[in-house]
Amino acid sequence: MTYSPRTRLFIEAPLTPGAVIEAAEGQAHYLMHVMRAKAGEDVALFNGRDGEWGAKIAYPAKRKVHLEVGERLRAQYTEPDVWMVFAPVKRIEFLVEKATELGARALHPVFTRRTTIGRVNRARLLANAIEAAEQSDRLSVPEIPEAAQLFDVLGAWPKERTLYFLDETGGGAPIVEVFAAARSYRTVKKPLAFLTGPEGGFDQSELDALRGLPFAVPVGLGPRILRAETAALAALACWQAFCGDWTYPGDEG
């Protein structure tokens, strides 16, 4: 059977041949009223574990949508092991969307001294990430841990994961030099993370602490001042391009 899905949906349920999955309320609404999908129309499903599957849409009752799972279209693919750790900024939803497109495996909001946003709506960020994953052909949705204090996150940091922090004071080496040392990722696949500050930047105590950590490396992004979300995306794009999964053609499981 061939499938020509117009739509990709992330679901929680296991994907196995012949499974019939009831679409969640929001997805049912989307299929019926936004996509105006007909019964029998194809849709692609992924759950972050079982790859991508072709399915058919069925309407067994009013306001009920079933997804009848058929064949697997793609094997599961795992994004490179890069996290984006970021102080919440005004454009946090944009940051989450773009970091998802750019293949971050996890997105972790952290509160810093100068963070002006008091509360992070995790459910909303997750919804943004799911939508971006669906549209970008990802087979997984990035993990989004609960927002936490920067110093708590640093205190519990897994030491084998290099933390590249974007040092807007100009203290970091050019990112090309940092990455020249990191190119070995392709073969050894070392875990890493990027860290960006809030609109007002890191304060001195945070910079001092970061500079003293053995797993943290300051990174510079050129002579212009980048907004926090721009810096996050630029660093992630550069890393994917030069060390991550943009460096080899096609999928690698």
Add this chain to the structure above:
Amino acid sequence: MTYSPRTRLFIEAPLTPGAVIEAAEGQAHYLMHVMRAKAGEDVALFNGRDGEWGAKIAYPAKRKVHLEVGERLRAQYTEPDVWMVFAPVKRIEFLVEKATELGARALHPVFTRRTTIGRVNRARLLANAIEAAEQSDRLSVPEIPEAAQLFDVLGAWPKERTLYFLDETGGGAPIVEVFAAARSYRTVKKPLAFLTGPEGGFDQSELDALRGLPFAVPVGLGPRILRAETAALAALACWQAFCGDWTYPGDEG
């Protein structure tokens, strides 16, 4: 005299010591009502030609703001010779803001077959670019030519400028390979441009035409599908990082 400007403003007038410049209406409003700047307060000025200058704010009459130019703070700096040529997308203002932060020298909207946006408000894009230039510490505002048809732009293309087009069909080499060949920019400073399509991508006739042009090079950005504006920014960031002015510390005139 030392200056501690809270604000940077782009102005058109020549900047010379002792010059008194009348602030434009929008800037006067911004200084008085948004920044609540006091008389005698410092401001930094740039015009894209004369470097950055310190100035003092004066209020000679009601609703009139004078900028009294003092000393030059920085010599003129020119962004690398990279253009961003792009099909207008829904998030065009975001694209313009980010491409300005990332140091594009010119931003050129082009209409393609699948472009759904019928009209480009050039004045509004210019305002976005000016604001982004002011905030990003740039000493110039990117040029924004009038929107034009893609094929007209390609027909009049300056042949010495390499055109890297983002090929969402997967026909391009990984950007790291393309840039490995372009690393010589640092010494020879060859002009270049990136080209991105609309939300729906280039159509087949456009791809065929691009592939036949001697100055055009297809570029690939990995296994995920990027939105048009994400692709534009990712490519520009990668280029700055690996060939442009993020590769050397400090300013080069």
